[in-house]
Amino acid sequence: xxxxxxxxxxxxxxxxxxxxxxxxxxxxxxxxxxxxxxxxxxxxxxxxxxxxxxxxxxxxxxxxxxxxxxxxxxxxxxxxxxxxxxxxxxxxxxxxxxxxxxxxxxxxxxxxxxxxxxxxxxxxxxxxxxxxxx
Amino acid sequence: xxxxxxxxxxxxxxxxxxxxxxxxxxxxxxxxxxxxxxxxxxxxxxxxxxxxxxxxxxxxxxxxxxxxxxxxxxxxxxxxxxxxxxxxxxxxxxxxxxxxxxxxxxxxxxxxxxxxxxxxxxxxxxxxxxxxxxxxxxxxxxxxxxxxxxxxxxxxxxxxxxxxxxxxxxxxxxxxxxxxxxxxxxxxxxxxxxxxxxxxxxxxxxxxxxxxxxxxxxxxxxxxxxxxxxxxxxxxxxxxxxxxxxxxxxxxxxxxxxxxxxxxxxxxxxxxxxxxxxxxxxxxxxxxxxxxxxxxxxxxxxxxxxxxxxxxxxxxxxxxxxxxxxxxxxxxxxxxxxxxxxxxxxxxxxxxxxxxxxxxxxxxxxxxxxxxxxxxxxxxxxxxxxxxxxxxxxxxxxxxxxxxxxxxxxxxx
Ligand SMILES: Cc1ncc(COP(=O)(O)O)c(C=O)c1O
Numbered sequence: 001x002x003x004x005x006x007x008x009x010x011x012x013x014x015x016x017x018x019x020x021x022x023x024x025x026x027x028x029x030x031x032x033x034x035x036x037x038x039x040x041x042x043x044x045x046x047x048x049x050x051x052x053x054x055x056x057x058x059x060x061x062x063x064x065x066x067x068x069x070x071x072x073x074x075x076x077x078x079x080x081x082x083x084x085x086x087x088x089x090x091x092x093x094x095x096x097x098x099x100x101x102x103x104x105x106x107x108x109x110x111x112x113x114x115x116x117x118x119x120x121x122x123x124x125x126x127x128x129x130x131x132x133x134x
Numbered sequence: 135x136x137x138x139x140x141x142x143x144x145x146x147x148x149x150x151x152x153x154x155x156x157x158x159x160x161x162x163x164x165x166x167x168x169x170x171x172x173x174x175x176x177x178x179x180x181x182x183x184x185x186x187x188x189x190x191x192x193x194x195x196x197x198x199x200x201x202x203x204x205x206x207x208x209x210x211x212x213x214x215x216x217x218x219x220x221x222x223x224x225x226x227x228x229x230x231x232x233x234x235x236x237x238x239x240x241x242x243x244x245x246x247x248x249x250x251x252x253x254x255x256x257x258x259x260x261x262x263x264x265x266x267x268x269x270x271x272x273x274x275x276x277x278x279x280x281x282x283x284x285x286x287x288x289x290x291x292x293x294x295x296x297x298x299x300x301x302x303x304x305x306x307x308x309x310x311x312x313x314x315x316x317x318x319x320x321x322x323x324x325x326x327x328x329x330x331x332x333x334x335x336x337x338x339x340x341x342x343x344x345x346x347x348x349x350x351x352x353x354x355x356x357x358x359x360x361x362x363x364x365x366x367x368x369x370x371x372x373x374x375x376x377x378x379x380x381x382x383x384x385x386x387x388x389x390x391x392x393x394x395x396x397x398x399x400x401x402x403x404x405x406x407x408x409x410x411x412x413x414x415x416x417x418x419x420x421x422x423x424x425x426x427x428x429x430x431x432x433x434x435x436x437x438x439x440x441x442x443x444x445x446x447x448x449x450x451x452x453x454x455x456x457x458x459x460x461x462x463x464x465x466x467x468x469x470x471x472x473x474x475x476x477x478x479x480x481x482x483x484x485x486x487x488x489x490x491x492x493x494x495x496x497x498x499x500x501x502x503x504x505x506x507x508x509x510x511x512x513x514x515x516x517x518x519x520x521x522x523x524x525x526x527x528x529x530x531x532x533x534x535x536x537x538x539x540x541x542x543x544x545x546x547x
């Protein structure tokens with residue numbers, strides 16, 4: 001439901017996003033574009049000892065995509081890339097506290113998709129099917 | 135129907151009685167597709183329940199009845215848009231298919247390297263992409279009439295485009311983003327003086343205002359049934375009979391031929407030459423009551439009602455801070471039915487999601503007019519409300535309520 005979807009916390013993350021900057025010396029990055037909303041998100045990661053040491057994002061989009069990207073970058077710091085590989089849409093639902101519904105699912109998952117791509121690129125692996133479906 | 139009575143019109147549209155969490159549907163997306171009255175829904179189910187049969191072939195009674203109903207629908211359509219006869223009405227899936235048919239048949243035969251094709255910056259993708267494809271295939275030049283700051287076609291740019299003696303001018307009658315109504319009659323007159331053929335995209339005019347193709351003088355006119363109370367999957371291409379007769383078919387098969395030998399065929403008469411295979415019979419049959427419904431209200435009344443709502447909406451929105459409205463002032467009958475807007479600092483998709491919470495359906499996006507929205511309006515997307523016969527001022531008031539909620543959530547003054 002839209003009203004819950006636009007919880008104060010998410011809207012605040014949209015208005016004042018955390019970790020929103022490009023990263024010059026990232027170890028990996030990935031850009032995703034969502035044609036329906038025109039959401040445009042790039043995720044940058046720095047990896048140390050198999051863990052995400054630093055993460056940022058840049059881009060623009062709707063409140064759902066930008067707000068989630070902001071919250072995602074906060075939540076991911078310190079996570080192992082092994083764990084990130086396994087993250088699915090449930091992680092987003094937990095993160096924003098609500099299932100955004102089919103019309104906005106792509107907006108909510110775009111940053112996770114970019115993050116997972118960045119991790120797979122870092123590992124020289126091909127993204128799995130679940131990531132591509134996000 | 136004597137007077138324009140929205141309340142009694144609403145009664146005919148069962149979907150408008152549906153609710154979500156106690157809130158009745160407010161449908162403000164008729165430019166995308168219109169809702170359907172009982173008369174249309176019943177006609178389709180009546181066909182399947184009582185006389186379903188293939189057309190043109192059967193010798194038995196229900197087949198004759200189906201054939202007659204389908205042909206009668208074309209007669210109604212011809213009359214509705216002022217064509218000389220139903221032979222000038224080709225039934226297709228939608229406006230998109232109608233325009234592609236012209237590009238693939240007429241265009242393939244008549245456009246040569248170096249020829250000019252003239253369209254405008256306010257076209258829907260369906261009146262851009264077929265011409266991009268054709269111009270690439272033929273190495274022809276595609277020119278655009280500019281949209282001015284007043285959201286209307288730029289006169290000088292039109293003149294410049296016509297000076298190049300384009301082979302075809304393809305122009306929308308009414309913009310699905312700006313609501314701008316173009317003077318297609320004047321454009322057709324000027325274009326014909328340059329020897330151009332003229333196609334009018336009527337997707338947003340046939341449902342909303344009186345249209346007479348003979349008066350406009352255009353060579354082709356394309357429309358979608360689903361935007362004018364009819365079912366999806368049915369639309370019409372009007373073409374002047376001599377030009378349709380001169381065009382080759384693009385799809386071959388049953389019904390479109392007169393004789394077939396192993397290595398040669400002759401074509402059926404127009405319009406059947408362009409309708410290969412079993413037609414969308416239910417679609418054609420469903421169009422008839424849709425047109426009758428609009429006729430019974432009167433298209434001038436439909437138009438005036440929408441101008442009234444457009445004025446009301448533009449006034450209501452202009453009184454809200456940080457809301458921008460895109461489109462010409464709805465004064466001189468140059469703007470109807472569509473109000474595109476933006477709220478400063480809020481993405482249009484977020485606007486539409488919050489509207490949905492009020493069960494108010496609006497559209498957000500580039501509205502299949504990416505060049506217009508991204509390059510002329512300089513937006514990645516805009517929100518749009520669009521009106522039809524079943525809308526009233528109360529629906530717009532609900533939209534205004536939803537806008538205020540959006541502003542509250544995003545803390546906008
Ligand atoms: C101006 C205009 N032209 C063409 C179309 C395409 O209509 P359809 O999708 O029915 O082919 C639309 C539909 O939105 C339109 O608004």
